[in-house]
Amino acid sequence: xxxxxxxxxxxxxxxxxxxxxxxxxxxxxxxxxxxxxxxxxxxxxxxxxxxxxxxxxxxxxxxxxxxxxxxxxxxxxxxxxxxxxxxxxxxxxxxxxxxxxxxxxxxxxxxxxx
Amino acid sequence: xxxxxxxxxxxxxxxxxxxxxxxxxxxxxxxxxxxxxxxxxxxxxxxxxxxxxxxxxxxxxxxxxxxxxxxxxxxxxxxxxxxxxxxxxxxxxxxxxxxxxxxxxxxxxxxxxx
DNA sequence: CTTTATGCATAGCAACGCTAGGTAATCTCA
DNA sequence: TGAGATTACCTAGCGTTGCTATGCATAAAG
Numbered sequence: 001x002x003x004x005x006x007x008x009x010x011x012x013x014x015x016x017x018x019x020x021x022x023x024x025x026x027x028x029x030x031x032x033x034x035x036x037x038x039x040x041x042x043x044x045x046x047x048x049x050x051x052x053x054x055x056x057x058x059x060x061x062x063x064x065x066x067x068x069x070x071x072x073x074x075x076x077x078x079x080x081x082x083x084x085x086x087x088x089x090x091x092x093x094x095x096x097x098x099x100x101x102x103x104x105x106x107x108x109x110x111x112x113x114x
Numbered sequence: 115x116x117x118x119x120x121x122x123x124x125x126x127x128x129x130x131x132x133x134x135x136x137x138x139x140x141x142x143x144x145x146x147x148x149x150x151x152x153x154x155x156x157x158x159x160x161x162x163x164x165x166x167x168x169x170x171x172x173x174x175x176x177x178x179x180x181x182x183x184x185x186x187x188x189x190x191x192x193x194x195x196x197x198x199x200x201x202x203x204x205x206x207x208x209x210x211x212x213x214x215x216x217x218x219x220x221x222x223x224x225x226x227x228x
Numbered sequence: 229c230t231t232t233a234t235g236c237a238t239a240g241c242a243a244c245g246c247t248a249g250g251t252a253a254t255c256t257c258a
Numbered sequence: 259t260g261a262g263a264t265t266a267c268c269t270a271g272c273g274t275t276g277c278t279a280t281g282c283a284t285a286a287a288g
Contacts (some may be wrong), residue, residue: 001206004243005122006273009214016217032217039213045277048237049162069285073235090218092115096256097211100123103130103146104204118274121244139264159246162268185255189268 001039011038012089014050015059017081022077024065025051051076061084115153126203127154128164129173129196136191138179139165165190173199 017031032040054060065075071088081103121180132147143161146154168174174197
């Protein structure tokens with residue numbers, strides 16, 4: 001699928017992916033892919049700028065971590081503000097989703113034979 | 115609400131608004147507003163270009179109509195291709211919506227990367 | 229050793245809804 | 259009758275934002 005459909009929803013998606021616990025960028029990409037059952041395979045050029053933006057906005061905090069094997073990773077975690085933002089955006093998503101649902105309802109081609 | 119959230123969903127929304135029957139641009143705006151319970155108040159600068167685009171793509175057909183009171187209106191109707199496109203986009207919306215749902219819902223035992 | 233996967237970063241592009249501006253006829257109501 | 263609101267259409271250009279393309283570097287797999 002994909003188009004420009006997730007414009008305006010990306011922040012929420014990234015925040016949601018981090019809601020289970022801290023993760024580094026690459027892991028965020030995989031978590032999004034996993035939780036969306038493969039529907040969202042977001043490129044690095046989408047995620048890294050998003051993470052930077054969200055950190056700059058105070059919704060995420062990051063620290064550098066070095067693994068046992070010597071890999072450097074930047075691990076992000078939701079801040080309290082980030083958690084609040086996620087809750088807000090989730091509520092907005094519900095409204096948006098309901099509104100679209102309302103539009104699609106009544107346009108059903110295979111009308112439900114009550 | 116509003117942001118850039120409906121990027122990539124506008125065509126479906128317009129097609130859905132016309133699925134009940136032909137309508138002119140201004141009426142499409144009101145139909146969208148009505149069916150979305152006021153959530154979507156789309157400006158003319160959004161709708162008219164969208165209608166032109168959809169007609170150019172062969173998903174809509176238009177004709178000029180003059181009302182009894184002498185008003186000129188451009189009335190749009192779904193073509194067969196438009197109906198098919200709506201069905202497709204509805205299916206894609208379901209996928210998109212489910213994927214976002216999975217993201218907002220799914221939390222799983224956290225596997226520490228570091 | 230060569231390939232694949234991991235991991236981070238960013239300049240510039242492209243898509244697309246929206247702002248802001250214009251034109252014009254009809255309706256409402258004092 | 260006149261003013262303002264509403265209806266009704268159109269479009270150039272803007273701004274946001276996700277994505278492409280590219281670069282760098284290390285670790286695991288073959």
